[in-house]
Every structure is written in structure tokens, then in C-alpha cells.
Amino acid sequence: MTIILTIETTCDETAAALVTDELKVLADVVASQDKLHERYGGVVPEVASRVHLEQILPVIDSVFSQSGIKAEEIDAIAVANMPGLAGSLLVGLSAAKSLAVALEKPLIAINHLQAHIYACKISSHEDPFPCLGLIISGGHTSIYHCVNSIEFVLLGGTIDDAVGEAFDKVAAMLNLPYPGGPSIQKIAVKGNPHAYNFPRSLLNEPDRISFSFSGLKTAVRYKLVGPGKVNDPAKTAAQLPPNEIADIAASFQEAAVDILVGKTLQVMKKSEIKTLCIGGGAAANKRFREKISEAMQKNKYKLFIAPPNLCTDNAIMGAIAVERYKKGLFESLELDAFPGVIR
Ligand code: KG4
Ligand code: ZN
DSSP states (O other): OOEEEEEEOSSSEEEEEEEETTOOEEEEEEEEOHHHHHTTTSOOHHHHHHHHHHHHHHHHHHHHHHHTOOGGGOOEEEEEEESSOHHHHHHHHHHHHHHHHHHTOOEEEEEHHHHHHHHHHHHHOSOOOSEEEEEESSSOEEEEEEEETTEEEEEEEESSOOHHHHHHHHHHHTTOOSSHHHHHHHHHTTSOTTSSOOOOTTTTOTTOOEEOOHHHHHHHHHHHHOTTOOSOHHHHHHTSOHHHHHHHHHHHHHHHHHHHHHHHHHHHHHSSOOEEEEESGGGGOHHHHHHHHHHHHHTTOEEEEOOHHHHSSOSGGGGGHHHHHHHTOOBOTTOOOOOSOOO
């Protein structure tokens, strides 16, 4: 049995896991920083990297104590080194390199976006490749042709905000806590998703593989303060009754989900590939899961979507490192962090 220690610090979760070559999870720890970033309504990169520094060693220690496995017993150390926040990536990378040297074990690089898609394979125990891969998170909203687990070709993505970012910003306008996705989902249950007809951008351009969420975000802002006004929407929202906030949240969520489902369907209709894998934090959204499952079923396309706990950032999805381990794709200590997406 091969055991790999996986480390994830791309954004604001400090996570580590011990996984096997059979994709068994021996230990899994995620230390979230949500509470710290809540007061700013989004992740503050400088805060994130400092907190990673404090949390990384206790988190790694915990996976060993949780599993009873000794550090000397592992076969490799894998770390997400792209894409992500530069300072955050560097904390995980430094920890992984230090352990690789101290334990004399090979070092493996993880592409965080590929790992989000690989979460589908871990949870289903079925090989979904080749497939189309939809990644919807706080930093990304993109569709890839996933040739295999580690060879991705970018087909298109958002031209402005990522969908998770739109959820976070709209939540801030409505005085709902960070992260915005879960807060909006919770309050939307009590609202009417058809109360406001917010825009579904770019669905009128079926040949274009692009997403856009800034128009939707602006529409929510205008709903609160009126067009062209510089007033703080959160101040207006504070005066509104709870049922009105719920209606705005539900209508926003419905529009965001319609954009995601509508555009994905347009891409799938034109593609020869009829299998879709979805990963990333926003894929945890219940309304999205309902609507995408319904659309895929109706069109007889095959859908893989990770369970919600594997959609948001975690180190279990770092089990993608198994694929590189089997091919002997190891890195030297020169391995760098790459904040941007490599196409
Ligand atoms: O994948 P992730 O944990 O981190 C990134 O790589 O960005 O995604 C975090 C994003 C946040 O923007 C959060 O608001 C969003 O995913 N998110 C959700 C839900 N849960 C998390 N968005 C909509 N509905 C949810 N239930
Ligand atoms: Zn992520």
C-alpha cells in the first residue's frame, strides 16, 4: 500500500490528508479561517498566509495522530502549488519541501483545479475521464476538456467575477455572513426565487464559452440602492424586512444557477464529450445540484459531482497525486508556486 501526505493551502483553508493509492482516506483535517475573514466580507491574502503559518504544522501533526501512522511510513508528500494566493501557496510548499528533505521522500505537485475535478473520481470510485470539467469556486468559473486526470485544456471561463465571488459580494450587500454561498443558500430557502428577474448574462450567445456574473451582481446592487447611486447597499439592506432579503437572495441564487446550468448545457450540446465532472466550492450549492442533475438527466448526459464536503477546499482531493506517483512524476526542491492558471 502506498500512502501519500497531501497538503492544501491555496486560499484560506489549511488542510492535510493521508490517502492511499486505492483512494482510501486514512486521515483528513481542514482548519478553516472563515471566521477571521468574515469581518472583511472576503479573504484577505495577508491574513490568510499568516494564519496558514500558524496552522500548518498542527494540521499535519493531526493527520498523523488521527491515523496512528508514523511520518516515516508515508511514501510521498504532495502539495498544491497552483493556482492560488501567492503567500498561501508558499506556506504549504515550504512545509512540503521541508518534510520531503527531512523524511527523504519524493515531492509531488498538485494542480488545485485538477484536484477539484478529481474529487469526483474519489467519491464515485469510477473513472470519469475523458470528460468536460466545470470548476466553480471563489476564484474560478471555467470549463475544461479533461483529457485525463492531469491533462486539461481550457475551453472558456468567466470574463469578470467567479461565481463564488459573486455569492460572497452579494451576501456582503445583504449583510449576510462570509462565506456568502452557504449564507445565501440558507436564507434563499425562505424566499421566492422568481420575485426579481435578475439578468442571465451570455445565455443569448450559445456559441460563446464564457460566463459573466458582474451584471447580475450590479443588478442586485441597483435593486438595493437604485442605478448610478454610490450609497452603501448594505445600509439599505439593513432597513429591509427579512422576507425581502430572502426574496433578493433567492432570486440572485436562481439567476446564478441558471447562468451556470444554461451555459454548461450549451457547451455540452456542442461537444462530443457527454460526461461532466463538477468541482469547487460553489458546486456545494443545493439549488445548483438540483438543477444541473435535472438538466443532465433530461439530456442523458453522465454527471459526476463531488459530495459537498469535497467541493469546498480540502486535502482529500489531493489524492490526485496518486496518478503522478504511479507515473513517477516527482519534483525537485526547485518546485515553485504559481498563483495564476497555467493553460
Ligand atoms: O473551492 P473553494 O472552497 O475555494 C476556492 O478555491 O475558491 O470555494 C469557495 C467559494 C466561496 O466563494 C463560497 O462562497 C462558495 O465557494 N460556496 C458556495 C457554497 N458553498 C461555498 N457558493 C454557493 N453555494 C454554496 N452552498
Ligand atoms: Zn478551490
